[in-house]
Amino acid sequence: MTAAATATHCPYCALQCAMTLTPAPGADPDLPSAPARPAVAPRAFPTNRGGLCQKGWTSAQLLDSPERLTTPLVRETAGGPLRAAGWDEALDLVARRFAALRERRGADAVAAFGSGGLTNEKAYALGKFARVALGTSQIDYNGRFCMSSAAAAGTRAFGLDRGLPFPVTDLDDSGALVLVGANPAETMPPLMGHLDPARLIVVDPRRTATAQVALEGGGLHLQPAPGTDLALALGLLHVALVEGCLDTPQRTAYREERTVGWEGVRQCAARWWPERTERLTGVAAADLRRAAAALARAPRAHILTGRGAEQHSKGVDTVSAWIDLALALGLPGTPGSGYGCLTGQGNGQGGREHGQKADQLPGYRHIEDPAARAHVAEVWGVPAASLPGAGRSAWELLDALGTPDGPAALLVMGSNPVVSAPRARRVVERLRSLDLLVVADFLRSETAELADVVLPVAMWAEESGTMTNLEGRILRRRAVQCPPPGVRTDLEVLHGLAVRLGRSGHEFPTDPAAVLDELRRASAGGTADYAGAAPELLDAERPVYWPVPAAPPGAGVPEPTGAVGTPRLFLDRFAHPDGRARFLPVEHRDAAELPDAAHPLYATTGRQLQHYQSGAQTRRVPELAAAAPGPYVEVHPDTARRAGLADGDTARVVSRRGAVLARTRCVAGLRPDTVFLPFHFPGDGAANVLTNPALDPVSRMPEFKLSAVRLERADGG
Numbered sequence: 001m002t003a004a005a006t007a008t009h010c011p012y013c014a015l016q017c018a019m020t021l022t023p024a025p026g027a028d029p030d031l032p033s034a035p036a037r038p039a040v041a042p043r044a045f046p047t048n049r050g051g052l053c054q055k056g057w058t059s060a061q062l063l064d065s066p067e068r069l070t071t072p073l074v075r076e077t078a079g080g081p082l083r084a085a086g087w088d089e090a091l092d093l094v095a096r097r098f099a100a101l102r103e104r105r106g107a108d109a110v111a112a113f114g115s116g117g118l119t120n121e122k123a124y125a126l127g128k129f130a131r132v133a134l135g136t137s138q139i140d141y142n143g144r145f146c147m148s149s150a151a152a153a154g155t156r157a158f159g160l161d162r163g164l165p166f167p168v169t170d171l172d173d174s175g176a177l178v179l180v181g182a183n184p185a186e187t188m189p190p191l192m193g194h195l196d197p198a199r200l201i202v203v204d205p206r207r208t209a210t211a212q213v214a215l216e217g218g219g220l221h222l223q224p225a226p227g228t229d230l231a232l233a234l235g236l237l238h239v240a241l242v243e244g245c246l247d248t249p250q251r252t253a254y255r256e257e258r259t260v261g262w263e264g265v266r267q268c269a270a271r272w273w274p275e276r277t278e279r280l281t282g283v284a285a286a287d288l289r290r291a292a293a294a295l296a297r298a299p300r301a302h303i304l305t306g307r308g309a310e311q312h313s314k315g316v317d318t319v320s321a322w323i324d325l326a327l328a329l330g331l332p333g334t335p336g337s338g339y340g341c342l343t344g345q346g347n348g349q350g351g352r353e354h355g356q357k358a359d360q361l362p363g364y365r366h367i368e369d370p371a372a373r374a375h376v377a378e379v380w381g382v383p384a385a386s387l388p389g390a391g392r393s394a395w396e397l398l399d400a401l402g403t404p405d406g407p408a409a410l411l412v413m414g415s416n417p418v419v420s421a422p423r424a425r426r427v428v429e430r431l432r433s434l435d436l437l438v439v440a441d442f443l444r445s446e447t448a449e450l451a452d453v454v455l456p457v458a459m460w461a462e463e464s465g466t467m468t469n470l471e472g473r474i475l476r477r478r479a480v481q482c483p484p485p486g487v488r489t490d491l492e493v494l495h496g497l498a499v500r501l502g503r504s505g506h507e508f509p510t511d512p513a514a515v516l517d518e519l520r521r522a523s524a525g526g527t528a529d530y531a532g533a534a535p536e537l538l539d540a541e542r543p544v545y546w547p548v549p550a551a552p553p554g555a556g557v558p559e560p561t562g563a564v565g566t567p568r569l570f571l572d573r574f575a576h577p578d579g580r581a582r583f584l585p586v587e588h589r590d591a592a593e594l595p596d597a598a599h600p601l602y603a604t605t606g607r608q609l610q611h612y613q614s615g616a617q618t619r620r621v622p623e624l625a626a627a628a629p630g631p632y633v634e635v636h637p638d639t640a641r642r643a644g645l646a647d648g649d650t651a652r653v654v655s656r657r658g659a660v661l662a663r664t665r666c667v668a669g670l671r672p673d674t675v676f677l678p679f680h681f682p683g684d685g686a687a688n689v690l691t692n693p694a695l696d697p698v699s700r701m702p703e704f705k706l707s708a709v710r711l712e713r714a715d716g717g
């Protein structure tokens with residue numbers, strides 16, 4: 001008998017491409033057995049349209065990897081080896097040590113670190129576990145390093161943050177599409193099927209694969225110096241202003257009726273005439289005029305930001321500058337046009353809505369809002385006064401670990417901060433200084449290698465749940481097989497710990513359906529309202545976009561076709577109380593550090609086609625590892641020559657925080673003042689050894705995208 005194909009979604013990025021998994025011959029989906037590898041096939045879906053990238057095609061390979069963890073591991077003495085342990089022993093030990101620390105030093109002595117890769121149910125359960133079972137305020141997650149600047153800028157402009165406030169398919173008809181610091185040709189290739197190269201305007205210091213597509217298709221590539229995107233946006237706005245592009249009756253009416261604050265932004269932009277913009281950014285005034293004209297003349301247009309614009313100590317203001325440009329052109333909330341952020345992690349959207357962020361409760365509610373606390377406390381059955389307040393942001397939390405005032409124990413779920421956090425060597429020092437590091441993972445990641453207790457958990461195809469993609473569409477992820485013997489789900493881990501910490505088992509269900517039911521109640525009435533995301537709608541693959549409030553009593557079953565919830569936001573009004581969007585005047589300011597004589601180059605980091613995030617998964621997939629085996633540094637040939645480096649040489653890249661080794665890759669399309677390193681690799685080639693944890697004052701986003709470095713030959717020659 002041929003096993004049935006199960007419809008699900010890729011485990012990796014925020015595009016959440018649709019695929020089917022067909023169980024391996026002989027595998028019984030209801031019985032724990034040796035790990036098996038189901039067959040992957042793409043399936044039709046609006047975002048990926050039957051396409052998958054290399055990562056998606058090979059995503060099932062880890063399921064039967066010999067590197068899967070199948071038993072808890074415990075380290076008995078500092079520096080000693082990890083040894084196999086039983087689940088009761090491991091969970092008893094963790095709960096006992098957490099409780100003792102809490103008793104001795106207060107609830108904030110124990111912290112949790114989550115992930116934008118967790119399902120909605122797991123993100124919700126982890127947030128509740130921290131606030132209710134641990135009672136700690138010290139929880140944040142790796143999504144802080146991903147989209148927090150765009151989220152903060154979107155919230156202050158529109159009153160609400162959703163990565164794309166419209167379906168991806170709206171991009172098909174865009175007449176001009178500006179991509180700022182995003183490289184979807186490598187990070188989410190099927191998205192490129194929605195983008196017309198002739199209408200692309202790519203803003204990036206590198207000639208990325210996406211920029212190359214644009215140039216070959218008749219589009220534009222603007223190459224600003226790292227850290228100058230904000231000024232570039234103001235420069236484009238200046239040109240649109242003085243060329244009279246903003247004076248059309250439609251745009252004037254839009255600004256007057258749907259926005260506030262235009263005059264302040266107009267004055268800011270007035271100071272960024274093309275020649276001044278060119279001096280700072282390096283983008284030729286003629287290119288600036290061409291780009292502004294293409295954008296302003298298009299009947300429908302979009303501006304999308306990615307990590308290149310956002311991961312800066314002025315990331316929020318930078319995104320605000322691009323939103324200001326979009327508002328001046330009347331794009332947000334206009335059918336067929338808009339501003340959006342391309343979220344990166346698989347559940348980068350849902351991960352920020354359910355309470356694993358330091359300042360949030362489920363429903364995208366603020367943790368200091370008394371009404372939000374009262375609502376969530378009632379759903380959780382605890383006194384509102386017992387809920388802790390806001391905790392430290394991700395970098396501040398990592399940097400406080402093991403310090404006299406910081407947490408002494410940490411539970412990490414679904415994240416690998418040793419590779420993905422900035423200033424990586426400091427992070428390792430901090431993790432080593434903890435009394436207790438607990439990591440729940442399915443592989444021995446670099447962070448798990450440092451742990452005192454490692455808890456082996458199920459993988460994506462072994463448990464069900466929901467994910468929210470970059471459009472705010474809630475998707476059903478389905479299990480096709482049981483986890484291997486010895487492995488538990490993250491929900492079972494949280495349940496086991498919560499019970500040992502004195503909570504009742506029913507407060508922390510292990511069934512994802514029960515968690516979703518509670519999540520829907522907890523989010524009801526919030527910004528990210530999932531109350532109407534009924535399981536039957538998700539099972540039927542109906543397009544369900546939040547906010548999706550509960551149907552009024554007696555409303556019956558929704559129409560059998562069409563979207564449910566809110567596929568397009570802001571069509572009638574923005575989410576501020578007066579319904580208007582906010583222009584925000586912002587000014588260029590320098591990055592936290594700039595090149596100087598000792599460190600004369602900009603270094604920027606990013607992703608490559610074959611790897612996902614810290615690479616802990618994709619580095620273990622043979623095809624991907626063969627195609628992208630290790631760290632490299634992209635360097636302009638002239639810059640390489642000046643450093644005495646040739647293509648293929650091992651370079652030493654040195655910042656004020658440390659040095660890494662990487663193979664030189666000479667690339668003529670890169671700015672001569674800039675080098676690029678992928679951040680997927682650990683050890684001597686870990687790009688995040690170099691990066692600067694200087695934080696944005698609003699989003700607390702570190703400045704991943706700009707460090708000052710120098711290049712040397714590794715042999716010292």
Ligand code: SF4
Pocket residue numbers: 010011012013014015016017048051052053054055056057187188189190
């Ligand atoms: Fe998976 Fe993203 Fe690749 Fe799609 S683009 S297959 S979601 S990694």
